[in-house]
Amino acid sequence: MSITSANQLELLQTADAVAREKMIDPSLVVEAMEESLARAAKSRYGADLDIRVKIDRKTGRADFTRVRTVVADDAVENEKAELTVAQAKPYLADPKVGDVIVDVIPPVELGRIAAQSAKQVILQKVREAERDRQYEEFRDRAGTIINGIVKREEYGNIIVDVGRGEAVLRRNEKIGREAYRNGDRIRCYIKDVRREARGPQIFLSRTAPEFMAELFKMEVPEIYDGIIEIKAVARDPGSRAKIAVISYDSSIDPVGACVGMRGSRVQAVVNELQGEKIDIIPWNKDAATFLVNALQPAEVTKVVIDEDAERIEVVVPDEQLSLAIGRRGQNVRLASQLTGLDIDILTEEEESKRRQAEFEERTRLFMDTLDLDEFFAQLLVSEGFTSLEEVAYVDLDELLVIEGIDEGTAGELQARARDYLEEQNKKALEKARSMGVEDALVEFDGLTPQMLVALAEDGIKSLDDFATCADWELAGGWTTVNGDRVKDEGLLEAFEVSLEEAQNMIMTARVRLGWVTIEELEAQAAAEESEG
Numbered sequence: 001m002s003i004t005s006a007n008q009l010e011l012l013q014t015a016d017a018v019a020r021e022k023m024i025d026p027s028l029v030v031e032a033m034e035e036s037l038a039r040a041a042k043s044r045y046g047a048d049l050d051i052r053v054k055i056d057r058k059t060g061r062a063d064f065t066r067v068r069t070v071v072a073d074d075a076v077e078n079e080k081a082e083l084t085v086a087q088a089k090p091y092l093a094d095p096k097v098g099d100v101i102v103d104v105i106p107p108v109e110l111g112r113i114a115a116q117s118a119k120q121v122i123l124q125k126v127r128e129a130e131r132d133r134q135y136e137e138f139r140d141r142a143g144t145i146i147n148g149i150v151k152r153e154e155y156g157n158i159i160v161d162v163g164r165g166e167a168v169l170r171r172n173e174k175i176g177r178e179a180y181r182n183g184d185r186i187r188c189y190i191k192d193v194r195r196e197a198r199g200p201q202i203f204l205s206r207t208a209p210e211f212m213a214e215l216f217k218m219e220v221p222e223i224y225d226g227i228i229e230i231k232a233v234a235r236d237p238g239s240r241a242k243i244a245v246i247s248y249d250s251s252i253d254p255v256g257a258c259v260g261m262r263g264s265r266v267q268a269v270v271n272e273l274q275g276e277k278i279d280i281i282p283w284n285k286d287a288a289t290f291l292v293n294a295l296q297p298a299e300v301t302k303v304v305i306d307e308d309a310e311r312i313e314v315v316v317p318d319e320q321l322s323l324a325i326g327r328r329g330q331n332v333r334l335a336s337q338l339t340g341l342d343i344d345i346l347t348e349e350e351e352s353k354r355r356q357a358e359f360e361e362r363t364r365l366f367m368d369t370l371d372l373d374e375f376f377a378q379l380l381v382s383e384g385f386t387s388l389e390e391v392a393y394v395d396l397d398e399l400l401v402i403e404g405i406d407e408g409t410a411g412e413l414q415a416r417a418r419d420y421l422e423e424q425n426k427k428a429l430e431k432a433r434s435m436g437v438e439d440a441l442v443e444f445d446g447l448t449p450q451m452l453v454a455l456a457e458d459g460i461k462s463l464d465d466f467a468t469c470a471d472w473e474l475a476g477g478w479t480t481v482n483g484d485r486v487k488d489e490g491l492l493e494a495f496e497v498s499l500e501e502a503q504n505m506i507m508t509a510r511v512r513l514g515w516v517t518i519e520e521l522e523a524q525a526a527a528e529e530s531e532g
Contacts, residue, residue: 025129030055032125037062045105048080064107070099134165135200138193145214146204150184160186160204167202175206175238175274187272189214206273209233212241215272219265220258222247228254231283234337238274242294242334244283255280279334287312287339294335298324301348305341312341315351362386370416379404392417425449438462446505451492458491467509474502 016026037053041064045051050067068081070088088095148160148167156171158180169188180186188204189211205211213230222228228247235241247254258280259266266278284290288303291312302315316324324345325332336343346354359381366377369388383402385391391399392414399410428449432442435456440463442452460466475497476490492502510516 028129029126030057035125046080048078050081051105062107064105066103066105068101070095070097072097131199135193135195137164138190138200138202142190142193143210144190145187145211145218146190147185147187150180150182150186152182160188162202165200165202167204169204169206173205173207177238177274207235207237209235212243212269212273215269216243216258219268222252222257227252228257232338234334236330236334238276240277240330240334242279242281242338244281244338246283255282287341291335291339291341294338295324295331298331302351313344313346315346315348318347318349321345321347369420370413388417388421392421428453432456436461441466444509448495451495454491463509463513467506467513467515469506471499471503471506475499
């Protein structure tokens with residue numbers, strides 16, 4: 001086929017037809033045609049030539065040109081496509097490096113092989129353009145719900161026809177009891193869209209918490225309008241779920257709006273999720289109140305929060321324990337996911353026994369160390385004293401408010417406590433020195449003799465050793481492993497050293513050793529604050 005003999009408008013008509021069929025920009029098809037014709041021309045005139053083809057977007061005329069670039073004398077790599085300034089003088093009046101010489105060349109006659117090659121180039125370009133269009137389209141729809149038709153099943157994964165492409169609903173993203181046949185309609189959440197070599201990959205989900213949130217957004221106009229916000233969702237797909245909502249309009253009840261008239265709104269979501277039971281819970285910024293709501297239908301009598309450990313202790317009536325935990329721990333597990341806290345559930349009887357054990361332990365401590373009778377020791381514990389340090393160094397007036405304690409008795413109590421602590425410190429210091437703890441670490445501010453012993457038992461005996469520690473190694477912390485929070489025991493955690501205190505001590509040690517300067521620390525802190 002000769003370009004000159006063919007109907008020149010046929011190129012544009014073909015480009016438009018392909019573009020409409022594949023729903024891509026016609027100019028991309030024309031560019032693919034230009035590239036394919038240029039390749040065919042190179043096979044005719046020489047592969048080293050820089051041949052370009054330009055198709056007129058109005059007439060369809062294809063112009064073939066040979067392009068040569070002027071380069072420096074020592075930069076010529078391809079003599080067919082490059083020439084020096086001297087070689088360019090016959091073609092240009094005043095040639096300079098970077099100038100180009102464009103010569104029109106005759107159109108090529110496309111043989112069978114050349115035509116087949118040109119067809120492959122066009123198909124490849126069109127395929128790439130189609131993939132790019134699909135990726136851009138579905139990337140923007142990630143995080144939304146899409147309707148599709150089940151096309152086939154592959155190894156438990158469902159291939160879904162979503163109109164302009166195929167998507168995958170993996171086996172672990174299906175609700176357990178669901179089974180689909182070819183041609184079934186299906187509604188899914190677009191969880192992820194990835195650009196891969198074989199084309200855009202669209203991954204769907206029906207188990208994602210976001211799927212439930214989007215379903216409620218479709219059923220509840222107040223959520224769509226932003227009057228009600230879904231703050232958190234926790235799901236056991238196909239079985240039970242909890243969803244926390246808040247209303248920004250005091251006249252609208254968020255729970256009632258989500259339930260709907262006679263439960264119509266929530267029932268529509270339940271039906272879509274194969275009968276999954278949904279607890280709709282009012283969200284509250286107070287963690288304790290929110291947790292009490294999240295553990296419904298169980299009743300809670302007491303809540304104790306450990307913010308540092310992100311754990312929460314809940315006390316429930318004895319008869320409510322099974323209800324609070326739920327079948328196979330489902331209720332407490334969903335409440336934990338909803339609040340983002342680890343939850344320990346105790347019955348009132350268990351908590352009472354634990355409080356009694358703590359009371360007896362502290363009573364025994366004061367009896368043994370301060371040489372007190374049981375009644376007097378219990379009196380101190382009842383007033384909230386938990387350690388010898390509190391007794392030894394508390395303001396004297398706090399002891400005088402206890403019934404039966406006068407100034408002389410209070411002074412004697414403090415003297416006994418201080419004497420005992422000093423004796424313990426002396427023994428601990430001797431033990432630390434016998435273990436090889438260096439003077440620089442002994443004299444370091446903030447470390448007690450008992451802390452020195454704990455450090456030495458872990459091999460930290462010098463200031464250099466101490467300065468290489470991480471703050472969490474001293475104060476302890478929490479690490480997430482496979483989705484579970486795991487406790488990291490700190491060397492000084494028993495002495496109630498906070499993460500901030502540990503960090504300050506370590507930085508002070510590094511400054512004292514000359515590893516870093518105060519100015520560098522201040523500059524780093526300022527940079528972190530500006531980034532934050």
